[in-house]
Amino acid sequence: MSSISNSYKNKSWHLVSRPTREQLAGPQNFTLVEGEMAEPAEGQVLIRHLFLSLDPYMRGRMNDGKSYAAPQNLNETMVGGTVGEIVASRHPKFREGDRVVGMGGWQLYALSDGTGLRKLPANDSIPVEAYIGPAGMPGITAWVGTTQIIKPKAGETYVVSAATGAVGTVAGQLAKMAGARVVGIAGGADKCRYAVETLGLDACVDHRAADFERQLAGATPDGIDGLFENVGGDPFKFALRRINFHSRIALCGLVASGYDGTPTTLEDMRMVLNARCLIQGFIVTDYLPLWPQAISELSGQLASGRIKWRTSVAEGIEGAPEAFFSMLKGGNFGKQLVRLT
Amino acid sequence: MSSISNSYKNKSWHLVSRPTREQLAGPQNFTLVEGEMAEPAEGQVLIRHLFLSLDPYMRGRMNDGKSYAAPQNLNETMVGGTVGEIVASRHPKFREGDRVVGMGGWQLYALSDGTGLRKLPANDSIPVEAYIGPAGMPGITAWVGTTQIIKPKAGETYVVSAATGAVGTVAGQLAKMAGARVVGIAGGADKCRYAVETLGLDACVDHRAADFERQLAGATPDGIDGLFENVGGDPFKFALRRINFHSRIALCGLVASGYDGTPTTLEDMRMVLNARCLIQGFIVTDYLPLWPQAISELSGQLASGRIKWRTSVAEGIEGAPEAFFSMLKGGNFGKQLVRLT
Numbered sequence: 001m002s003s004i005s006n007s008y009k010n011k012s013w014h015l016v017s018r019p020t021r022e023q024l025a026g027p028q029n030f031t032l033v034e035g036e037m038a039e040p041a042e043g044q045v046l047i048r049h050l051f052l053s054l055d056p057y058m059r060g061r062m063n064d065g066k067s068y069a070a071p072q073n074l075n076e077t078m079v080g081g082t083v084g085e086i087v088a089s090r091h092p093k094f095r096e097g098d099r100v101v102g103m104g105g106w107q108l109y110a111l112s113d114g115t116g117l118r119k120l121p122a123n124d125s126i127p128v129e130a131y132i133g134p135a136g137m138p139g140i141t142a143w144v145g146t147t148q149i150i151k152p153k154a155g156e157t158y159v160v161s162a163a164t165g166a167v168g169t170v171a172g173q174l175a176k177m178a179g180a181r182v183v184g185i186a187g188g189a190d191k192c193r194y195a196v197e198t199l200g201l202d203a204c205v206d207h208r209a210a211d212f213e214r215q216l217a218g219a220t221p222d223g224i225d226g227l228f229e230n231v232g233g234d235p236f237k238f239a240l241r242r243i244n245f246h247s248r249i250a251l252c253g254l255v256a257s258g259y260d261g262t263p264t265t266l267e268d269m270r271m272v273l274n275a276r277c278l279i280q281g282f283i284v285t286d287y288l289p290l291w292p293q294a295i296s297e298l299s300g301q302l303a304s305g306r307i308k309w310r311t312s313v314a315e316g317i318e319g320a321p322e323a324f325f326s327m328l329k330g331g332n333f334g335k336q337l338v339r340l341t
Numbered sequence: 342m343s344s345i346s347n348s349y350k351n352k353s354w355h356l357v358s359r360p361t362r363e364q365l366a367g368p369q370n371f372t373l374v375e376g377e378m379a380e381p382a383e384g385q386v387l388i389r390h391l392f393l394s395l396d397p398y399m400r401g402r403m404n405d406g407k408s409y410a411a412p413q414n415l416n417e418t419m420v421g422g423t424v425g426e427i428v429a430s431r432h433p434k435f436r437e438g439d440r441v442v443g444m445g446g447w448q449l450y451a452l453s454d455g456t457g458l459r460k461l462p463a464n465d466s467i468p469v470e471a472y473i474g475p476a477g478m479p480g481i482t483a484w485v486g487t488t489q490i491i492k493p494k495a496g497e498t499y500v501v502s503a504a505t506g507a508v509g510t511v512a513g514q515l516a517k518m519a520g521a522r523v524v525g526i527a528g529g530a531d532k533c534r535y536a537v538e539t540l541g542l543d544a545c546v547d548h549r550a551a552d553f554e555r556q557l558a559g560a561t562p563d564g565i566d567g568l569f570e571n572v573g574g575d576p577f578k579f580a581l582r583r584i585n586f587h588s589r590i591a592l593c594g595l596v597a598s599g600y601d602g603t604p605t606t607l608e609d610m611r612m613v614l615n616a617r618c619l620i621q622g623f624i625v626t627d628y629l630p631l632w633p634q635a636i637s638e639l640s641g642q643l644a645s646g647r648i649k650w651r652t653s654v655a656e657g658i659e660g661a662p663e664a665f666f667s668m669l670k671g672g673n674f675g676k677q678l679v680r681l682t
Contacts, residue, residue: 060615232610246627251614266607269573272622273592279620281613286587 008037008046008087011317012077012107018062025062027321030078030106037109039088045117046088047100047110052317052338053081053132054324055166056230056255057283069283077105081132083120084110094119101131106320108340125303133335134309135299138166141284142228143294145250146174148287149280150226154179157220159239161185162230163195163204164310166335167252170298171228172201173307180226183219185235187330194333198308207231213238226250232257232264240266243275251281255328310334349378349387349428352658353418353448359403366403368662371419371447378450380429386458387429388441388451393658393679394422394473395665396507397571397596398624410624418446422473424461425451435460442472447661449681467643474676475511475650476640482625483511483569484635486591487519489628490621491567495520498561500580502526503571504536504545505651507676508593511639512569513542514648521567524560526576528671535674539649548572554579567591573598573605581607584616592622596669651675 012033019025040046061072082104086094099120104110152158158175162168163184175182184195184204195204203219223244232254257264301307312332314323320338327336353374360366381387402413423445427435432455440461445451493499499516503509504525516523525536525545536545544560564585573595598605642648653673655664661679668677
C-alpha cells in the first residue's frame, strides 16, 4: 500500500454521439474530457497508461445495433486495450512500478480493482506495447484463427488480408511456421514489399491494383486452402472464387465493409457447398481459456525474433480519434498505437 | 458359385446430353437403353435391383463443371443408389438371394465385383428400401449434419429445410431426440401437417406462404441456433437473419438454387461475423469412417419406431427421369424411390 503524493490530471475521450446515415462515424462523435483522478480506494490501483491500442472492433462499439459486444455507453470513456504502469496501489497483488495490461480505455489514467488486469513479467526482452499488439489481443486473434480454425498444413496455400495490420502480421507468420505457402493482401506497394521482404510471406497482392483478381490468381496457382479474412469487400469475393475442397475461412473482420456502406455478400453459396468449405466467424474473447497458451507462444516467438512486427504510433491522447479513423481506412502501417507519455 | 440359368433383359437410363442455358435439364437428357445382361465373370455378382434412390446430388452430376463429384459420363448408366437381390454369384462373399445395397445406377440389373456393395442383414425388421433412405445415404447425411456439425443442445432452436424430404425427415427427428426445439420448413400444408403430427416437430412453416418470413420469426421466437440447409433461396436468407450467437449451419444442399437460375447469396457476412456463426458445407462421403456407426444407430431407431418416414414411389424404371425432375421441384412427399420389380 502506498499513499498518493501527487495529483494526476486525466484526459479521457468520451463517446458523445453515435454515427447516423446522415453523419458518418468520425472524430465529432468524441469529446475530450479533463479531470482530476481520484485516489485509489482500498483494493484499487491507479494506472498511468503508456500506450493505447486502436483496433477495428471499436468501430462496432460506436453503434448500438446488435453486435458481438455491448455498445459503448455514451458519455463514458471509450473502450480500449492499454498497457500502463501502476503509480499508486492499495491492492495486495500490485505494487508501484508494476507494468500491467488491461482495458483502460482512451485516457491517460485509470483506476482499477484488478479485474481484467494482468501483470507483465518484470525483466522482459520484448517491449511493453507488444502486449497490446502481437503478444496481446491482436496477436491472440491471429493465433486463434490460424491454429484453432484454419489449421494450415505444410504445402497448403493460406491467404491473409490486411496482411501488415496488427492481426494479419502475426497470422501470416504463424502460417509460414506451419509450412504453408502464404499470400498476403495489403494496400499499396510499400506494405506488400514489407510483407514479403520482412515478414517472409511468399507473395503479397495489392488490393488497389486494377487487375487485383488476376494477380491474386497468379499468386495462388493451386487455389486457396485457408483464408484469414480481416477486410471483406471485393478482395474477399475474389478470394472465395479460388477456394479449394475442404478449405477453411476464419472470418475475423470486415473493416472494408462499412457499417455505413455496402455489405460484404457471399455471391454463391454453392461455392461453399461444392468445396465443403468451413466458414467460422469468431472473436478472440470466445477463446479465453487458450489465451495463456497463446501469449506464452507469441511472446516467445517475439523474443526470439521469429515473429516480426512494426507499429504506427500517434503521439499523445489528443490524436486518438484521428488516428483511429485513419486506421479504419488503412492509413496505419503495422499495429496502430497511441503513445500516452 | 452358381450358374446362370436365365437370361436377364436390362433397361438402363443413359445420360446422353448435358443441360445448357438454352435447354434446361430435363428428361430429354436421358435415353433408355435395352440389352441383355452378361453372365457374371469369376469374382462378380449379378444383382436384380428392387429399388432405385433418386437424390438431388444427381442434378450436379449432369453438369461437367467443378463440383464435389466427378461429372456423370455421357452414354453410360446414370449414377444412383440401389438396393437389390443377388440373382447369380461367382463371388465368394455373396450368395443368391442375398440383399445388397450399392451404387447400381438407373437400371434393372447390375454386375459388380463387390466393390462398394454391402450385404444387408438376413432377418431384418425394417424394409430393404430403408437402406437407401433413412438408414442409407440420405439418413447418414442427416446424421452427419446433425450430430457432427450442428450438435444441437437441449433447449436450442434447430431449423431444417425440406423437412419432409429424405434427409430433412431424419435430421429433424434426430434434433428432437437431442432435445432441441425443431422447426421445419416445407412446401405446402400437407407436408407441414405431417412434419408436426407424424414426425413430431414443434412447428413447420410453409415456404410458399406470402408472409413466410413473419411466420418463421413467429416459430423461432428465440432465434435459430442450428440450421440444416437443404434448399437455399429466400427461406435460407430469412433464416440467416435469425441466427443466434454461436449458431451452426450445416450446408447440405441448395436444391432451390438452380444450376440454371439465381444463385443463393449470403446477403451480409457481418451477420456471420457478429454471431460468430459456423457454416460448414459438407457431403456425406467425406465421413465414410462414421457410416457404420450412423447406419447402426439409424437402423435401430427405425426398427424401434423412433424414426418415422414415408416414401414417394414411382413404379418402373421407365418413369425415373420424370420422377427425378418432379422431386427437384418438391413434387415428392418423403423419400423418392423407383420400384423396379
